[in-house]
Amino acid sequence: MEDSNGANMFPWHLGVFDAHCHPTDTLSSLQSIPTMRAKVLTVMATRAQDQELVANAVDEYGISPDEANDAEMNWREGHRVVPAFGWHPWFSHQMFDEVEYNGASSLSPEQKVAHYQSVLNPRSEDETFLRSLPEPRPFGHFLGQTRSYLERYPLALVGEIGLDRSFRIPEAWLPAQVEGRDEALTPGGREGRKLSPYRVSMDHQRKVLLAQLNLAWEMQRAVSVHGVQAHGIVYETLAETWKGHERRVPSKKERKKQEAAVKVNAESAPNAEAAAETSSSSGAKPYPPRICLHSFSGPAETLKQYTAPSVPCEIFFSFSTTINSWSDSGDGKVEAAVRAIPDERILVESDLHTAGENMDSHLEDIVRMLCKVKSWELEHGVKQLGKNWRSFALGQH
Numbered sequence: 001m002e003d004s005n006g007a008n009m010f011p012w013h014l015g016v017f018d019a020h021c022h023p024t025d026t027l028s029s030l031q032s033i034p035t036m037r038a039k040v041l042t043v044m045a046t047r048a049q050d051q052e053l054v055a056n057a058v059d060e061y062g063i064s065p066d067e068a069n070d071a072e073m074n075w076r077e078g079h080r081v082v083p084a085f086g087w088h089p090w091f092s093h094q095m096f097d098e099v100e101y102n103g104a105s106s107l108s109p110e111q112k113v114a115h116y117q118s119v120l121n122p123r124s125e126d127e128t129f130l131r132s133l134p135e136p137r138p139f140g141h142f143l144g145q146t147r148s149y150l151e152r153y154p155l156a157l158v159g160e161i162g163l164d165r166s167f168r169i170p171e172a173w174l175p176a177q178v179e180g181r182d183e184a185l186t187p188g189g190r191e192g193r194k195l196s197p198y199r200v201s202m203d204h205q206r207k208v209l210l211a212q213l214n215l216a217w218e219m220q221r222a223v224s225v226h227g228v229q230a231h232g233i234v235y236e237t238l239a240e241t242w243k244g245h246e247r248r249v250p251s252k253k254e255r256k257k258q259e260a261a262v263k264v265n266a267e268s269a270p271n272a273e274a275a276a277e278t279s280s281s282s283g284a285k286p287y288p289p290r291i292c293l294h295s296f297s298g299p300a301e302t303l304k305q306y307t308a309p310s311v312p313c314e315i316f317f318s319f320s321t322t323i324n325s326w327s328d329s330g331d332g333k334v335e336a337a338v339r340a341i342p343d344e345r346i347l348v349e350s351d352l353h354t355a356g357e358n359m360d361s362h363l364e365d366i367v368r369m370l371c372k373v374k375s376w377e378l379e380h381g382v383k384q385l386g387k388n389w390r391s392f393a394l395g396q397h
């Protein structure tokens with residue numbers, strides 16, 4: 001389809017699905033959701049301040065489980081949100097393991113200092129700074145809260161969770177900054193504060209990530225994962241969840257033997273193949289059913305680890321124009337990754353903090369970009385990406 005200028009009209013009517021965004025960071029922007037052109041916004045929670053805001057957004061703009069099952073996707077006007085509940089690595093230090101504090105639900109000022117000293121790198125002796133950090137909360141309590149959100153919203157995913165080796169925690173608010181802060185923004189973010197020299201230890205981040213992956217497995221929900229300067233360790237941590245449950249990939253010789261056996265069995269017992277299938281898939285498999293590596297920026301080798309036939313979990317990769325750095329020549333690292341990803345495992349996202357026209361326009365840009373790199377015709381690409389989102393978020397195959 002072409003408009004009068006000869007440009008390709010964008011096929012919004014086929015459905016465009018944002019796999020990862022944060023519109024609850026700018027609450028007033030939620031009002032624009034009903035008039036957006038995107039079909040779905042997968043809205044992430046990240047920290048103490050936004051879990052309930054995401055829940056409110058589903059109450060108002062959420063797709064119902066019945067609607068999700070409608071093959072024609074005839075949803076009620078304004079229904080566009082699918083939520084995700086989780087704790088982002090940038091806030092992982094604000095969580096303490098109550099097992100280490102005799103099941104305490106809050107920490108004394110001394111314990112608070114000790115907690116931050118144990119999870120921050122390098123260790124800080126600056127007690128004024130440590131005391132100025134947010135009151136840490138018990139991790140078990142958060143997991144319980146997330147579980148009840150997942151129960152309340154059957155379509156909800158787990159996210160945003162992950163690992164980040166590069167971020168440093170911000171300094172405390174100065175009184176003048178508090179006065180001048182933008183009231184339209186949801187509290188808890190950095191908002192231009194200076195960064196401290198402190199990072200959260202990988203051990204602590206991994207603990208927070210693993211517990212949430214475990215919850216996703218238990219509740220059988222898809223997961224949206226953040227990984228920055230930590231591609232190796234993100235892979236290792238995710239792979240830990242499916243260790244011992246890898247798909248066995250038979251050798252050529254074994255495959256031939258199997259095929260011959262199936263033939264013989266099929267003649268004598270028609271259900272032999274089905275029986276073999278069941279016995280190999282029995283037992284608990286403690287990994288989330290589907291994982292999306294959002295704004296994927298890893299190298300080709302990491303990608304190969306995830307797409308290996310032995311990986312039992314379905315791994316998706318989503319891309320944005322906001323975070324991913326696309327090359328002008330079209331032959332950079334991101335493009336190479338996109339080309340190497342199987343067509344049915346690729347997603348688009350805006351990763352934006354404000355809903356509305358700007359989000360639509362970012363989504364259009366990234367869809368066009370992926371179609372170009374994948375050499376997909378636009379309508380074909382939009383349909384493929386829509387199918388991919390439904391298989392990632394809703395498990396519809």
Ligand SMILES: [Zn+2]
Nearest residue numbers: 020044160351
């Ligand atoms: Zn994000």
